[in-house]
Amino acid sequence: MSDFPFLSVLTVAPLVGAVVVALLPRSRPTLAKQVALGWSLLVLALSVVMWVTFQVGGDRFQFRESYPWIPNWGVNFTFAADGIALVMLMLIAVLVPLVILASWHDAESSKRSVPVYFALLLVLECTMIGVFAAADVFLFYVFFEVMLVPMYFLIGSYGGHQRQYAAVKFFLYSLVGGLFMLAAVIGLWVVGGKTFDWVALSQVDISTGAERWLFLGFFIAFAIKAPFFPFHTWLPDAGGAAPAGAAALLVGVLDKVGTFGILRYCLPLFPDAAQWFAPWALALAVIGIIYAALLAVGQNDLKRLVSYTSIAHFGFIGVGIFAFTTQAGTGAVLYMVNHGLATGLLFLVVGMLIARRGSALVSDFGGAGKLVPVLAGVLFFAGLASLALPGTAPFVSEFLVLIGTFTVNKPVAVIATLGIILAAAYVLWMVQRTTQGTLNPALTEIDGMKRDLNLREKVVVAPLIALIVLLGFYPKPVTDVINPAIQATMQDVGRTDPAPSVDTVQEATR
Template identity: 50%
Template sequence: MSPDFPWLTTLIAWPVLGALLLWFAPKALRPRARVLALGIALVELVVAVLAITAFDTADAGSVQLLETHRWIPAIGASYAVGVDGVGIALIAMSVLLVPLVVLAGWREQGSDTTSSDALRKYLALVIVLEAFIVAVFAARDVFLFYVLFEAMLIPVYFMIGGFGGAGRRYAAVKFLLFSLAGGLIMLIGVIALYLQGPGGPDGFLTEKLTGVALDPTTEKWLFVAFFVAFAIKAPMFPVHTWLPDAAEQAPAGTSTLLVGVLDKVGTFGMLTLCLPLFPNASRWAAPTIIVLAVVSILYGALLAIGQKDLMRLIAYTSVSHFGFIVLGIFAFTSTSIAGSSFYMVNHGLSTGALFLLAGFLVARRGSQQIADFGGLAKLVPVLAGLFLVSGLSALSLPGLSTFVSEFMVIVGTFGRHPAAAIVATLGVVLAAIYVLWTYQRIFSGTPRDELAGMRDVTATERWAVAPLIAAMLVLGFVPAPALDLVRPPAHVTLDVIDVEDAPAAAALEGSDQ
C-alpha cells in the first residue's frame, strides 16, 4: 500500500463520521445501532490493517505516514500526525479492541428487538472515542496532543456517568477532576515549552521542540508538569485512586477501553514526549520515578489480593502492571524500553479480555462481589477456561505474550538497576496469588445453589474474546514481528536522551538478532 495515502487521517475521520451517523441516525436505522457500530468498527480495523501494510517495519524507529498541515498558525499549532513502531502497534491494539467491545456488549443498554436511544448514544461515544485514541497515538504536535488528551475525557465521562452502576456519577466526576487537574498542569507546561522553543507558525511540532536548549531548572519544572499529567492518566501510585472507582462503576466495555487503551496514553506520553523533550530532566527524575514504579508494582498487587469486588480487583492489577511499564521506560536500556512498549500492547490484550469476561460474569450473576460466585467451572466451563487463560497471561505465564514483555522489562532493568529489578520481581509472585486465588474463589469447588442454570458464553461472546486469546498465544510464541516494531524506537529514545545502553541489555539485544 502507498505510504503517501492519508492513512492516519482516514483512521481518525472515519469513526468521527460513523459516530455522527449513530448519534443522528434516522428512526429507521436506530434498531440496527449495534450492527451499524460493529460495521463502522470493522471497517476501521480493515483500514488499520492497510495502514500497517504501508508502514515500513525495517525503518520502525522513524516516524512514517506523516501528514502536516498548519492548523492555527497564529499560535504555532499544526495538524501533524505520524507514527513510529510503537505508535502503529498501539493503534493496531486499539482498533482491535473496539469491535470486540461492541460485540461483548451486544445486549447492553437496551433490548435486542427495540430501538434504544441509550444504546445508540453509548455506541456513538465508543466510536468517537476510537477516533480520539488513534489521533492521540499519532499526534506529532504538542498542542494537538494536549487538545486530544483533554478531548478524550468527554466521551469517557459520559460513558461512565451515563451508563454505569449506582455510583456512576461519583466515579465519573472523580475521573474527570483527576484528569482535568493533570491536564491543567500539563497546559502550563505546554505554553511554557512553546515560549522556550523556536516559535513560528509551526512552533508546537515535536520535531522542532526536541533538542531545544532549556535552562536546567526550567526543564525540570516542565518535565514535572508533563509527567504529573501522564502519571495520573497511567495511573501510578499515588495518583491512581480514580481508577478503581471508575472500573467498578463503568460498563465492562468502558473499563476495557479505559484501562486497556486510554491509560496507555500516560505511558506513551512519558516515552514519546517526556524523554525526548526533556532528556536532562528525565535522567534527573529517573531514580525517584523508578522508586514510585516499584511501589506501584507492589502496592497494586497487594491491594488486588485484598479486593472483594471483581472489577476493582482487575483495576488494581493494572496499577501493578503500569508500574512495570514505567519502570522499563525509566530504566533507560534498550531492552527495558522495548519491553515496556510491548507491555503496553500485551496489557491491553490480557486486561481487556479480563474486563470483558468479568462483564459476562456480572451480567449473569447480577453482582460484582467475588463472594457471590463459586464452583462455576462445572456450570460454565468455556467461560472458566477463557478466564483462566486471560488470568495466566496477566501473571505472565511463559507461552503467553505478557511474559515476553515483563521478562524484557525485568532483565533490561537489572542491567542498570539490579535492586529495583529484584524487588519488582516480587510483583510476579503476587500476581500469581491474586490471579489464581480469584480463579479458585469464582470457579473452583461445588456450585452454589443459586447459580444453577447459569449459561455458558454465547457464540457472540466467544467471538468477542477469541481474537484476544489468539493474540496472546501468537505473540507469546512468535513475538518477533511485534518486537521488530518496538526495538528500533527504543534505540532512538536512548540516542535522544544521550544514554548509553547497559552492557547486559546490549548483549541480550545482540543475542536475539
C-alpha cells in the first residue's frame, strides 16, 4: 500500500472534483454542495489511509514520487512528505469538509454562482495540498503562487464589506512576496547547479553572501504569507472581508504555508544565514505577539479581531522556529496544527454569529448567550482554546514553544509569555461583550438570533471541539510524527539542544 502515489492523487483529486462541481448547472446549487462535500470527504478518507501508512521513525521523506516535467530546467513533479507536511496535509483534509459544510448558505447571499464557490474551495484545497506535498522548489513555487488565484476570487466575489480592496491587497502583498521568492528561486537554481530537487539543493554549499540574499528572498515571501510583523497589514483586511469559511482556510491553512516554508526551505537550505538572521526574526516575532495582541484588544469587528489574534499566534510559531531547539520546533509545528483547529473553529463560530446578526461589529451584540446559548458556549470554548487554556490543544504547543525557548533565550521567552496575558484580555473581553452581560434589545428583534445551532452547524463544530480536547490531553500521535522531522531540520541547521532540556520535552509530550 505504501507504493500507492498518495501525494499526487491527493493533489489532483480536489481539482477533478472542482471541475465536476463547476460544470454542474447553476440551477441546482444543492447538488453542487453535496458533490463538493462528498469529494472532500473522499480526500479526507484517503488522507487518513495515508496517515496510517506513514511509518513513524521511518525515512524522513516518505511517499516520494517523481515525474519529469521540464527537463531543460531540471524541473520535476516531485512529491514527498515529512512529518511536518503530513500533519499539515491532515489538517487541510479535516478542515475543508467542515468549511464546505459551514459555508452551506454563504454563497447564496452574494448573488453569484453557488457551484463556482464550492469549485473554488476545491481548487484551493488542491493548491494547498500541492504546496505542502511538493519536494521540488519549482513545483512548490508554482503552487505557492497559483494558490492566490482561487483565494482572490473567494474574497473578491463572495466577501463582505470592502471585499474588492481586501482581495486586491491580499493578492498584491502575496504576489510581491512571491516575486522576491522567484528571484531567490532562480538564484538558488543557478548556485545549485540547475536543479530544483530539494534533497540535492540541501547538499549544496553556498557562499555566505549569496546564502544571506537567498534566505532573505525566501524569508520575505514567507513572512508576508505567515504574516509576521510588519508585513501583516493585509491579513485583517482579507480575514475581515472573506466569507467565514474562506477566512477559516485562509488563516487556518494558507498562512501556515509561510511558517512551513521557513521550516522546510529557509532553515535546511540556508542554515548559516538562518542562524545569522535568527535574532532579527525573533525580534519580529516577539513584536508581532505583543503588537497584534494589543490591536486585537481594540478591535470592534469580530473577524478582524480573530485575524489579529492569529498574527499574535504566528509570532509564537516564529519564536518556536527560530529558537532552534527540538521542543520549541515541535511546539511550533504543533502550534500550526492546533492553531488551524482552534482559530478555524473560532472563525466558523464567529461566522455563524455574524450570519445571524447580519453584522460583524462587537458593539452590535451583547448578551447574545441568552438567545443562542449553545452557540455562545461554543464561542466561549473556541475563545478559551485560542488563549491556550490548559486542557485544550493550543496549550500544549504554546507551552512547548515557551520552555523550548526559555532554555536558550530567556528574554524572548519572558516577553512572549506576556502575550498569553494579552490573549486572555482580548478573548475574554470579546466574549463578554458579545454573549455575556445584559441583553442588547436590538437582538431580540432579529429573527436569526432566535435560532440556535442547527444540526448542520453542530456537525461542523463537534469534530473540531473533539480534536482540540483530544490533542489537548493526548498530543502524542501528532508529536511522534513531528519530532523526527524537527530533529532532522535542527540537524540541518547544525544546532543541538542544550543538555537538560531533553527531559523536559519528554515530560511535556507524555
